[in-house]
Amino acid sequence: MPNKNREIVYVEIPSKALRIHHAACSNGHSLICPDHLINGYASVCVKVRYQDNEGLIYLDPIYGSFCNVTEIQVPDRGLVEFFCPSCGISLTAKQQLCTECGAPMFELALPRGGTVAGCLRNGCHFHLLKLADGVKLLDSLADEPTWDSFL
Numbered sequence: 001m002p003n004k005n006r007e008i009v010y011v012e013i014p015s016k017a018l019r020i021h022h023a024a025c026s027n028g029h030s031l032i033c034p035d036h037l038i039n040g041y042a043s044v045c046v047k048v049r050y051q052d053n054e055g056l057i058y059l060d061p062i063y064g065s066f067c068n069v070t071e072i073q074v075p076d077r078g079l080v081e082f083f084c085p086s087c088g089i090s091l092t093a094k095q096q097l098c099t100e101c102g103a104p105m106f107e108l109a110l111p112r113g114g115t116v117a118g119c120l121r122n123g124c125h126f127h128l129l130k131l132a133d134g135v136k137l138l139d140s141l142a143d144e145p146t147w148d149s150f151l
């Protein structure tokens with residue numbers, strides 16, 4: 001969300017260069033599923049609901065890759081909801097809508113206050129990654145001589 005005390009810095013990275021290692025619900029339950037691999041990596045497992053159907057969905061842990069595996073049938077453009085498999089809390093982002101299609105988004109907690117979010121409309125691949133704590137990130141970048149050299 002826009003915050004007067006924050007600036008948004010966009011960093012372009014090569015596609016599929018990042019992998020989610022630690023995702024959790026807002027109650028701190030890990031969503032990482034080492035028993036269900038996608039492309040050789042532990043997937044991110046959440047409960048998915050589409051109308052009256054519920055099941056599990058295994059999300060591709062590679063950021064920007066969508067080799068997801070779903071237990072239930074969801075039609076193209078169908079709108080789903082995600083929940084924590086451990087405690088059942090909704091994973092719908094409270095303050096974030098998809099900027100491409102306007103649908104609600106899910107949001108998963110990352111270590112150090114970051115979040116990863118994605119559109120809940122099947123087939124819409126809009127996604128967002130927010131790394132925090134921004135100040136610490138800046139500090140760590142400042143340890144390298146690189147940050148200034150990019151400006």
Ligand SMILES: [Zn+2]
Nearest residue numbers: 025029084087
């Ligand atoms: Zn939970």
Ligand SMILES: [Zn+2]
Nearest residue numbers: 098101119124
């Ligand atoms: Zn969307």
